[in-house]
Structures are given as C-alpha cells and as structure tokens.
Amino acid sequence: MSNGSFPPTFRRPSGLLLAVAVLLVAGAAGWLAWSAFAGDGSGERGGRAPHASGEPAGGPGGESPDASPDPAGDRPGADPSGDAGDRSLRGKVVVIDPGHNPHNGEHAAKIARTVDVGTHKKECDTVGAATASGYSEAEYTLDVARRVRRLLEDRGAEVRLTQDGDRPYGPCVDERAEIGNRAHADAVVSVHADGSGTGNRGFHVIAPARVRAGKADTSAITGPSRTLADRLIDRFGRATGAAPANYLGGGSGLTVRDDLGGLNLSAVPKVFIECGNMRDSEDAALLTDARWRERAARGIADGVTDFLRD
Known part of the structure; x- marks a missing residue:
C-alpha cells in the first residue's frame, strides 16, 4: 500500500x-x-x-x-550412632566414673586408707593396671569417659564425671557411689580396663549382686543394673568388634560381684565395664589406639542410650 x-x-x-x-x-x-x-x-x-x-x-x-576401617566412622565430634539432632536423652542424668586417677601413685597413703563398703572395708582406691609400655588404666578411663560424655551430651543428656583430672587423687570408692546417688542419676557406668594375665582377652561388664549389709542395700537396683549391663554388652561388642572375656563370665560378658564398694553403695542403676586386659599385648594394642577408644566410647554411650530409652 x-x-x-x-x-x-x-x-x-x-x-x-x-x-x-x-x-x-x-x-x-x-x-x-x-x-x-x-x-x-x-x-x-x-x-x-x-x-x-x-x-x-x-x-x-x-x-x-582420617579414614577408619569402622564403617560407622570414629572421628571425635561425630556421633554416627544416632540421627543428626537426636536429643532423645533430654532430662536424663548420667554419671560416668573414670576408674582410678592418674595421680593416685603420688598419694599412696591416702588411697591406702580403708572405707566402709557395707560388706567389709577396703582401700579408698588403687593405682589401677597398666600396659607393658606404661600406658595406665587411669589415663585410659579418663580419655574414654570424656568421649562418652561428649556423645551423650550430644543426645541431650546431662552428664557428670566423678573426676575429670581435677582431683589430686581418688575419689574413694564410697564417694564415687555417693556422687551418682546425689545426682539421682538414671544410669552410672564405671569405666575400667582389667589387669589379668597374658592370654586373657576381651571385655566384661560387672553388675551388682543383691547385697544388704551395713549401709549397703542393692535390692532396688539389681534388676535395672542387670538390664543396663545387657545393653552395654550388646552395644560395646558391636561398636568395637571385641569378644566377651575368655577368662570369666563363661563367655557371656557378664559377671556379678558383691565386693565392689562402687556397686554396693549405689542407690541408682550402676555397672562397671572392663573394656579389655591391659596386660595382654593384643588387648593393649587396642586400648592404646585412640580410634579404638572412640569406638569403645560409642559402644558405652549406645548401651546407656538403649537402656534409657527402654
């Protein structure tokens, strides 16, 4: 156009x-x-x-x-056993009792004095066992206890240690029991490593026998303590790959005793765990390995967690 x-x-x-x-x-x-x-x-x-x-x-x-043969991971700070953000133990109180004290040997007279444990009197404390290389049970128990504390606090629990390297010696066995009682703890675990003969390997958990003597009365805690022991045996074995002790407990991983002041005087569920034998070279190689100690701590934390969730 x-x-x-x-x-x-x-x-x-x-x-x-x-x-x-x-x-x-x-x-x-x-x-x-x-x-x-x-x-x-x-x-x-x-x-x-x-x-x-x-x-x-x-x-x-x-x-x-920092790779590890443990598929679940064992790096400090990680808690691979639970979901991220798991706070299921909120409101629970746990006391972890690191056996012995690295400074006990400097206070021989004080730890040798006797205290009443209900059935009899026994030493306030001892120096504990050690590996052939000189790694002490007291060093081991304090390291593992701190790792357990971290894992349980990550799950919401309030965790107290009977000692955190902050005491000149001890505490004595009667005071260790009293710390758990005063805290009204939902569970107490005393961490140890045995000092048995060469060739004796594995871990075991010690539960309290029924005792009513003097100021000792475990009648109310033997049942729940046995449940706590069972959970620890299961979880510790799974986390570490270690077998139950081959020298006591008939291979069950469980022993029951009436001569331990820390158990006799407890009014709350409590057990001891002997994580291995420091005097056996194969067990000692595990106990002195920081990565294995992290797995040991995870096994203890998982056992306590299972018990508190029941």
Missing part, C-alpha cells in the same frame, strides 16, 4: 511476542550448555564426583586422611 501499511493478511508482531521468543531461544541455549556440563545426570560433572577441592573425596589417593 502506498501509505507503507502491511497487507491485511499479515500483522506486525507485538512487543510481548518478541520478548517471549527471545526468552525461549535463550532458555534453550542455556539448557544445552548445562547438559554438556552436567553429563548423564548421575551426579558426576565432567566425569568426576563433585568435591570442593576438585579432587575425588579424600584427596588424590581416594582415602580420607
């Missing part, structure tokens, strides 16, 4: 239609570029698993510097 208009069969595209067309073209180009980068959608990019450093997880060798 002489006035420059289009024939009636054609209409000039509106501005909106042009904008939509441009967006569609740009979107298609972007999708093609992303597809080339992303590969087949299996999680690989450019033929490599995504990792912040640009290397496969764990570095060029493919193994993390």
Whole structure:
C-alpha cells in the first residue's frame, strides 16, 4: 500500500511476542550448555564426583586422611550412632566414673586408707593396671569417659564425671557411689580396663549382686543394673568388634560381684565395664589406639542410650 501499511493478511508482531521468543531461544541455549556440563545426570560433572577441592573425596589417593576401617566412622565430634539432632536423652542424668586417677601413685597413703563398703572395708582406691609400655588404666578411663560424655551430651543428656583430672587423687570408692546417688542419676557406668594375665582377652561388664549389709542395700537396683549391663554388652561388642572375656563370665560378658564398694553403695542403676586386659599385648594394642577408644566410647554411650530409652 502506498501509505507503507502491511497487507491485511499479515500483522506486525507485538512487543510481548518478541520478548517471549527471545526468552525461549535463550532458555534453550542455556539448557544445552548445562547438559554438556552436567553429563548423564548421575551426579558426576565432567566425569568426576563433585568435591570442593576438585579432587575425588579424600584427596588424590581416594582415602580420607582420617579414614577408619569402622564403617560407622570414629572421628571425635561425630556421633554416627544416632540421627543428626537426636536429643532423645533430654532430662536424663548420667554419671560416668573414670576408674582410678592418674595421680593416685603420688598419694599412696591416702588411697591406702580403708572405707566402709557395707560388706567389709577396703582401700579408698588403687593405682589401677597398666600396659607393658606404661600406658595406665587411669589415663585410659579418663580419655574414654570424656568421649562418652561428649556423645551423650550430644543426645541431650546431662552428664557428670566423678573426676575429670581435677582431683589430686581418688575419689574413694564410697564417694564415687555417693556422687551418682546425689545426682539421682538414671544410669552410672564405671569405666575400667582389667589387669589379668597374658592370654586373657576381651571385655566384661560387672553388675551388682543383691547385697544388704551395713549401709549397703542393692535390692532396688539389681534388676535395672542387670538390664543396663545387657545393653552395654550388646552395644560395646558391636561398636568395637571385641569378644566377651575368655577368662570369666563363661563367655557371656557378664559377671556379678558383691565386693565392689562402687556397686554396693549405689542407690541408682550402676555397672562397671572392663573394656579389655591391659596386660595382654593384643588387648593393649587396642586400648592404646585412640580410634579404638572412640569406638569403645560409642559402644558405652549406645548401651546407656538403649537402656534409657527402654
């Protein structure tokens, strides 16, 4: 037409239609570029698993510097046994009793004095056992107790130690029991490592016998303490891969005693766990391994957790 208009069969595209067309073209180009980068959608990019450093997880060798043969993981700070954010033990009080004290040997006269444990009198405390290399039971128990505390606190429990390396010696066995009683603890675990003969291997848990003598009366706690012992035997064995002791308990991992002041004087559920034999070279190799101690702590924490959730 002489006035420059289009024939009636054609209409000039509106501005909106042009904008939509441009967006569609740009979107298609972007999708093609992303597809080339992303590969087949299996999680690989450019033929490599995504990792912040640009290397496969764990570095060029493919193994993390702190990798462990334990598939559940054993790095301090991690609690692989429970769901993230698990606070199921909120409101529960747990006392962990690290056996002996690294400084007991410096106070021989004080730890040798006797205290009343109901059935008889016995020493306030002892120096405990040690490996052939000189790693002491007291060092072991304090390290494991601190690891157990961390794991249980992560699950919401209030955790108290009978000593945290903050005492010159002890406490004496009667005071150790009293600490749990005063706390109205829902569970108490006394952590130890045995000092038996070479060739005697494995762990065992000691539950209180029924005792009523003097100021000792375990009649109300023998049942729940036995349940706590059973949970610990199960969980400790699973976490560490260790077998129940081959030298007592008939292979069950359980012994019952009436001569331990820490049990006789307890008014709350309490057990001892002997995590291994420090005087056997194979057990000593485990007890002195920090990664194995983390697994031991996890086994104890899991046993306590199972007991408190029952």
